[in-house]
Amino acid sequence: MVFRSEYPDVPPVDLPIHDAVLGRAAEFGDRPALIDGADGTTVSYRALDHTSRRIAAALAEAGVRKGDVLALHSPNSIAYPQVFYGATRAGAAVTTVHPLATAHEFASQLRDSGAAWIVTVAPLVEVARQAAELAGGVREVFVCDRASGHRSVQDMAASTAPEPVVDIDPGADLAALPYSSGTTGTPKGVMLTHRSIATNLVQQATLVPAEEDDRVLAVLPFFHIYGLTVLMNAPLRHGVPVVVLPRYDLRQMLTAVERYRVTALYVAPPVVLALAKDPAVAGFDLSSLRYVLSAAAPLDAELAAACARRLGVPPLLQAFGMTELSPGSHAVPRYATDVPPGTVGKLMPGTEMRVVAPGGGPDGEPVDLGPGQDGELWIRGPQVMRGYLGRPTDTAATVDADGWLHTGDIGRIDADGWVYVVDRIKELIKYKGYQVAPAELEAVLLGHEAVADAAVIGVPDEAGGELPVAYVVRREGSRITADELIAYVAGRVAPYKKVRRVEFVPAVPRSAAGKLLRRRLREAGAREGSPTSP
Numbered sequence: 001m002v003f004r005s006e007y008p009d010v011p012p013v014d015l016p017i018h019d020a021v022l023g024r025a026a027e028f029g030d031r032p033a034l035i036d037g038a039d040g041t042t043v044s045y046r047a048l049d050h051t052s053r054r055i056a057a058a059l060a061e062a063g064v065r066k067g068d069v070l071a072l073h074s075p076n077s078i079a080y081p082q083v084f085y086g087a088t089r090a091g092a093a094v095t096t097v098h099p100l101a102t103a104h105e106f107a108s109q110l111r112d113s114g115a116a117w118i119v120t121v122a123p124l125v126e127v128a129r130q131a132a133e134l135a136g137g138v139r140e141v142f143v144c145d146r147a148s149g150h151r152s153v154q155d156m157a158a159s160t161a162p163e164p165v166v167d168i169d170p171g172a173d174l175a176a177l178p179y180s181s182g183t184t185g186t187p188k189g190v191m192l193t194h195r196s197i198a199t200n201l202v203q204q205a206t207l208v209p210a211e212e213d214d215r216v217l218a219v220l221p222f223f224h225i226y227g228l229t230v231l232m233n234a235p236l237r238h239g240v241p242v243v244v245l246p247r248y249d250l251r252q253m254l255t256a257v258e259r260y261r262v263t264a265l266y267v268a269p270p271v272v273l274a275l276a277k278d279p280a281v282a283g284f285d286l287s288s289l290r291y292v293l294s295a296a297a298p299l300d301a302e303l304a305a306a307c308a309r310r311l312g313v314p315p316l317l318q319a320f321g322m323t324e325l326s327p328g329s330h331a332v333p334r335y336a337t338d339v340p341p342g343t344v345g346k347l348m349p350g351t352e353m354r355v356v357a358p359g360g361g362p363d364g365e366p367v368d369l370g371p372g373q374d375g376e377l378w379i380r381g382p383q384v385m386r387g388y389l390g391r392p393t394d395t396a397a398t399v400d401a402d403g404w405l406h407t408g409d410i411g412r413i414d415a416d417g418w419v420y421v422v423d424r425i426k427e428l429i430k431y432k433g434y435q436v437a438p439a440e441l442e443a444v445l446l447g448h449e450a451v452a453d454a455a456v457i458g459v460p461d462e463a464g465g466e467l468p469v470a471y472v473v474r475r476e477g478s479r480i481t482a483d484e485l486i487a488y489v490a491g492r493v494a495p496y497k498k499v500r501r502v503e504f505v506p507a508v509p510r511s512a513a514g515k516l517l518r519r520r521l522r523e524a525g526a527r528e529g530s531p532t533s534p
């Protein structure tokens with residue numbers, strides 16, 4: 001049984017992403033496109049369009065060619081979109097890098113993506129240099145600000161080189177190459193074409209349209225597809241100013257909402273928790289807010305209601321998607337009334353969904369379920385990724401021959417077309433809306449000489465959503481402590497991936513073939529209530 005969107009189809013947007021987003025920049029002219037939420041520096045639409053063209057010219061002169069991959073390694077800033085569209089105009093695909101990635105993590109991404117160019121910022125330039133050295137193949141490291149020995153994007157924006165003429169095929173050429181763990185394993189490059197991202201903008205805007213006088217706050221990171229598309233591409237396409245913050249800090253966020261009269265807040269559940277409960281919220285004038293949308297991780301319905309009540313905004317909107325969906329497949333319509341609590345919304349236009357029984361029928365064939373029944377959500381539409389870069393087996397395991405993306409999430413649809421996500425079959429841990437791949441942490445733990453075996457699972461946590469917890473089998477004779485192992489892992493991974501607790505066990509569950517059975521650990525934990533209490 002295939003569920004179809006109730007909205008009229010949208011035609012695919014066959015434009016390069018910079019044209020899809022900045023096509024009306026001249027019309028928007030001097031209107032602010034980007035406002036630095038910390039110091040108020042403003043970039044107009046005209047200036048954004050102009051600088052992105054000049055940066056493209058300078059990148060082309062430096063040697064960037066169509067098909068190259070450029071790694072963008074920076075917290076949110078008003079330079080970020082300028083570099084992004086500059087790179088795509090030069091024909092490059094942008095692989096976005098977490099600013100807190102370790103040099104090793106960054107080097108893996110550089111190697112895997114084949115990136116030849118890096119754009120970073122002065123505080124991170126050392127890590128970028130190390131990563132480039134480890135990976136090899138990087139031709140130049142640029143900076144958005146200033147760092148000696150590196151060309152600055154600020155100077156490149158004044159380049160007099162000719163703007164490159166690049167023939168982009170929107171349906172085939174990649175605009176972005178974010179990394180996602182998908183349903184299993186370690187991070188993989190998600191191939192998103194110009195067309196998949198641009199079309200998803202239209203799909204999304206059908207349900208959550210921008211108003212002429214909206215102001216969006218970009219506090220979530222641009223390096224994730226949520227930030228890149230919903231906070232950067234989407235508002236800029238409609239002439240809406242984006243107030244940019246470098247990182248999440250509750251007071252700084254509230255100050256920016258008050259000062260710049262922000263109307264739309266796009267967040268993840270940990271921010272909803274703070275908005276609902278933190279005493280600081282009461283000290284700010286947040287009356288400009290018209291709506292709050294939460295995505296990236298499951299949101300508790302009562303928490304959502306408490307947040308809306310406190311802020312005096314309509315019930316919180318949710319959206320659902322994943323990096324592999326450019327990123328959206330469902331959203332609660334901005335102006336809908338009578339929205340049932342807890343729903344992630346309705347199918348976006350041009351999007352189909354199946355709800356499939358996990359495990360399938362007797363021969364493993366998919367068994368479709370009807371409304372009200374819980375199953376794995378399968379999605380098909382123009383927003384589905386082209387695949388994982390260089391990984392045909394992983395791609396085939398995620399997007400089947402008929403184009404259905406198997407999300408790894410369990411959900412259901414009700415008789416009115418509202419969709420709910422209730423569980424997850426993929427083994428990925430979601431910490432504050434960030435993906436943490438258990439296999440990656442297990443590999444780090446197994447690299448320690450005192451560790452004979454290890455398994456990592458997520459356990460529920462109010463503030464983080466889920467916390468990565470490790471079950472470790474010590475080598476005979478070893479007396480290593482939990483704290484020592486926690487510190488060992490923390491020294492080797494980005495902070496959001498830290499193992500938060502370690503339990504020593506005699507063995508971790510494995511199948512006869514040696515496959516780790518993480519689900520067994522989770523089930524054991526659920527039976528005991530608190531599997532990991534110290």
Ligand SMILES: CC(C)(COP(=O)(O)OP(=O)(O)OC[C@H]1O[C@@H](n2cnc3c(N)ncnc32)[C@H](O)[C@@H]1OP(=O)(O)O)[C@@H](O)C(=O)NCCC(=O)NCCSC(=O)/C=C/c1ccc(O)cc1
Binds near residue numbers: 227269
């Ligand atoms: C704003 C959050 C929610 C909370 O921020 P935070 O509490 O400051 O923590 P961080 O997560 O930034 O940092 C992790 C840790 O690193 C630490 N950290 C911080 N900066 C430092 C430092 N410079 N040195 C060292 N340590 C540090 C920080 O203190 C923290 O430590 P700890 O408190 O122990 O966890 C942040 O986690 C966040 O942005 N999460 C969202 C991630 C995200 O965008 N995911 C999207 C994936 S794509 C997706 O789901 C798509 C959805 C979608 C679907 C459909 C649609 O239509 C639209 C969208």
